[in-house]
Amino acid sequence: MFFNSLPTNFAALEVGQHLYWQIGNIRLHGQVFLTSWILLGALLVFISLGTKKMENDPKGLQNLLEFLWDYIRDLARTQIGEKVYRDWMPFIGTLFLFVFVSNWGGALIPWRLIKLPSGELGAPTADINTTIALALLVSLSYFYAGLSNKGWRYFEYYVHPTPIMLPFKILEDFTKPLSLSFRLFGNILADELVVGVLVFLVPLVLPIPVMFLGLFTSAIQALIFATLAAYYIGEAVEEHH
């Protein structure tokens, strides 16, 4: 077999290996929390620096943060609608920032230089637990948005425009989190694996375009995740006439 002729350190990719933390009865993927804490800490420091001295004439970091805020507002407003986008903007923005920072942090920082006893550091979004957590939060959010905005009339959505849609719409409630989580997970994991394999096979130059492609994919995935979350919430609060 071709694969068997490869050196055994190919397994250094360590797919599916985790750094387990045991707290009482529960087990956690330590590497996911470690990277997410580092990245979120960096994000919070960045934001605190940018919002420390807010001025009417934005300068430097404040400018960038205002651009980001405007971008997120536009995203939330176009998907959710003028009426309730304000309530959901922080959530959508947090999803976007979390996914974006996780993806880019995973791709840009040479985590593999840090040796762990088991598993390896990487993008937190390359772990299925993270993406399912995000996707379930989106599901809860759109249910909450629909119910809090329209009460029981929210369930009219399931028979709109005809009752024939009912089974499909119920199915959708399951496929939405499934597709959200697996899309993000698959893209980021695949990117990490492709870069890992290429670095292993041709350590010089060749992985660089793939790395850029990975950065592009990472940004796009963050945008897709946030846009879809906002779209689902918008769909739930939309009034049918």
Added chain:
Amino acid sequence: MLAFDFFGATEGGLFDINATLPLMAIQVVALTYILNSLFFKPVGNVVEKREKFVSNNIMDAKNKLSEVEKLEADLLSQLQSARSEAQKIVSEAENESDKLYKEALELANNEANASKEKARLEIENQTSSARDQLFKQADDLSELIVNRLILEK
């Protein structure tokens, strides 16, 4: 080892779902609240304050512009009416002076004609009287001549 243990492993694997999931969810919810108070609210306040300021200024400027346009139109109409009034006054004055000139001319003509007529009459009178006198003198002279001739005989 090349056998990627994708599924089914009790320990590890790509799809190893455990307590990481709920904890990550809690972490993201906490992050939402932190980012809301640290990022979305303060930046939103500043941006919306500025947007309000800008839109207020634009509205103010628009109001002022419309006021200026109104004033301009007002002034223009005033100017136009003043101009037409001035034109009217000028043309009236022209008519008046024209009339006065014609009247004065007529008066002068009449006067001149009258004095010419008078002078002609006077000349005629004097001419006729002179002629009468001449005739009379001629008569006298002829009578004198006749008398002298008759007496000398």
